[in-house]
Structures are given as structure tokens and as C-alpha cells.
Amino acid sequence: MSLIGEERKNYILNQLNLEGKVTTNDLVTKLKVSSETIRKYLEELEEENKLKRVYGGAVKINLSREEPSHLKREVIHAEEKRRIGRAAAALVEDNDIIFIDDGTTTLHMIDYLLNKKNITVLTVSVPVLHLLIDYNNKMIFSGDIFFIGGKVNAAHSRVAGSVAEKMVESFYADKAFISIDGIMMDKGITGFDEERGRMAGKMMEHSKQSIVLTDQSKFGLMQFYKIADLNEVDCIVSDVAVPKQWKDYLGIKDVNWIHAK
Structure with a gap:
């Protein structure tokens, strides 16, 4: 993937880390790319276990549902x-x-x-x-x-x-x-x-x-x-x-x- 593609994926991950979720529409507006491109990025990040895709966008993976000792x-x-x-x-x-x-x-x-x-x-x-x-x-x-x-x-x-x-x-x-x-x-x-x-x-x-x-x-x-x-x-x-x-x-x-x- 091109450097600009990696930068866009990093932007998506940073937004997830701060907000817990992202929407395809917001990413299209912010990154000025097509919804198909955003879906491609989300698919790739999901394959890397870095997010979970949901209808209309993606959410941060929360591995810690139980409090550690x-x-x-x-x-x-x-x-x-x-x-x-x-x-x-x-x-x-x-x-x-x-x-x-x-x-x-x-x-x-x-x-x-x-x-x-x-x-x-x-x-x-x-x-x-x-x-x-x-x-x-x-x-x-x-x-x-x-x-x-x-x-x-x-x-x-x-x-x-x-x-x-x-x-x-x-x-x-x-x-x-x-x-x-x-x-x-x-x-x-x-x-x-x-x-x-x-x-x-x-x-x-x-x-x-x-x-x-x-x-x-x-x-x-x-x-x-x-x-x-x-x-x-x-x-x-x-x-x-x-x-x-x-x-x-x-x-x-x-x-x-x-x-x-």
C-alpha cells in the first residue's frame, strides 16, 4: 500500500482510539476519498485485528471486558x-x-x-x-x-x-x-x-x-x-x-x- 494509504489507515486507528468508533460517511468527508476506498481500508484493518467492522463504519476492539486482578x-x-x-x-x-x-x-x-x-x-x-x-x-x-x-x-x-x-x-x-x-x-x-x-x-x-x-x-x-x-x-x-x-x-x-x- 502507498504511504498515503498507510497514513489514512493510521488516521482511522487514531480516531478509533479516541472516539471508540468511526463512520464511513465521516471518513469519506475527512479523508476525501470514496466510500469504496474507506470500506477497503476497514476490511484490511479488520483482517489485521485492529478494529471490528459494523454497519456504517467500525468500532474499536475491546479485549478487556473483565477487570484483571x-x-x-x-x-x-x-x-x-x-x-x-x-x-x-x-x-x-x-x-x-x-x-x-x-x-x-x-x-x-x-x-x-x-x-x-x-x-x-x-x-x-x-x-x-x-x-x-x-x-x-x-x-x-x-x-x-x-x-x-x-x-x-x-x-x-x-x-x-x-x-x-x-x-x-x-x-x-x-x-x-x-x-x-x-x-x-x-x-x-x-x-x-x-x-x-x-x-x-x-x-x-x-x-x-x-x-x-x-x-x-x-x-x-x-x-x-x-x-x-x-x-x-x-x-x-x-x-x-x-x-x-x-x-x-x-x-x-x-x-x-x-x-x-
Whole structure:
């Protein structure tokens, strides 16, 4: 295939990664080629297992319909998560009260909170709890720790359910740090699990600021449970700069974007 053909296919894949779907009519307009040419590109990309053709266009292949265990999640995109965690921790100020959810990305914040003074951390994450207790015993973390109690999900090392949600309702925080499993401009932020999604929503409701942590692999994905619309999010911290196709939309919604370098 010619270079220009490969460039067009790359454009299609980039749109899929951002929006989760493309339509033949839109691609004809954007790429200024015939619908037959677009169908040919979509067929070739489907043969390469890079998309799934549907009536009128194509959708992104979503291989992750089930949430991986906590141990598996820890090693996926580990370097990107470390950078995101460091950038998110920089948003925490002395004397802040913060919610930290059970994500492996938010877990990476902990090492960068040790120099903060008089902070209070509320969490449902067992690994976050263990790490904070360890640092507290070593006298390198001096803040207060609140563990949200309730039903324990052993596979994902977290607490969830109605008892935990009720406990969250007893607190108000300055910031909530939330990890997600999917993000689309028109669908908002989503997660695999309904209980976890409800918990994230409660944390956001009870915080002055809601901060989402996500690497680019979540772009264009829509998972089972809707956590919130984007107008409920104050800031997104990611391993890449804001996609230019999203910039205006996020500006309208007043969502700040931080590129974790």
C-alpha cells in the first residue's frame, strides 16, 4: 500500500482510539476519498485485528471486558502509571484531605506524598493502606489514615458495597483521586465493576475536586458501569498530552488536563 494509504489507515486507528468508533460517511468527508476506498481500508484493518467492522463504519476492539486482578493490573503500563501517580501527587497540598481509590495508578501516588504535611488519606485500597502503615511505622509518613470499611473484594484488594458507601458519606474531602477503565467524550468515565463505580462516584460527590488518573490505553473505551460525565471531572492526569480532537470539548466542560512527563 502507498504511504498515503498507510497514513489514512493510521488516521482511522487514531480516531478509533479516541472516539471508540468511526463512520464511513465521516471518513469519506475527512479523508476525501470514496466510500469504496474507506470500506477497503476497514476490511484490511479488520483482517489485521485492529478494529471490528459494523454497519456504517467500525468500532474499536475491546479485549478487556473483565477487570484483571490487582496483581495483573500492577504490571500493565507500570512506567506510565508511575509518571501519572507522581504528577497527581503534586496536586496534593499540605493539610489536604484526600480520597484515594483502589486503582494501581493511584497507588503510585503514595511514594510522592511522603513530604506532604498534615494530610489525611481516606482509602478503600488494601495495598494503599499497607503502604501508608509501613511508611507511618518508619516515620516517613506522618498524616492521618482512614480505611473505609465494608465488604472485601480479595481478587482486587479493595473494599466496596453499601456499608463502605455509607461510610464515605460521613466524610468530605478536598480532592478525590479516581482511576478508570474507559473514557469517551460523549460517554464520560466508565469502569468494569458496578460496585467499584458507585464507590468512585460517592468519593467524587463528597470532594471539592475530582481528579481522574488514566493512561492512554483507556481512551475510546466504554466499560460496563458509568461513573460520571466529564462535566463532573475537574482534572485529568494522563501519560500523554490532551488529544487535539478533545481539547475544545474539554475546554467547554472546564476540565483541566495534565500531561505527566
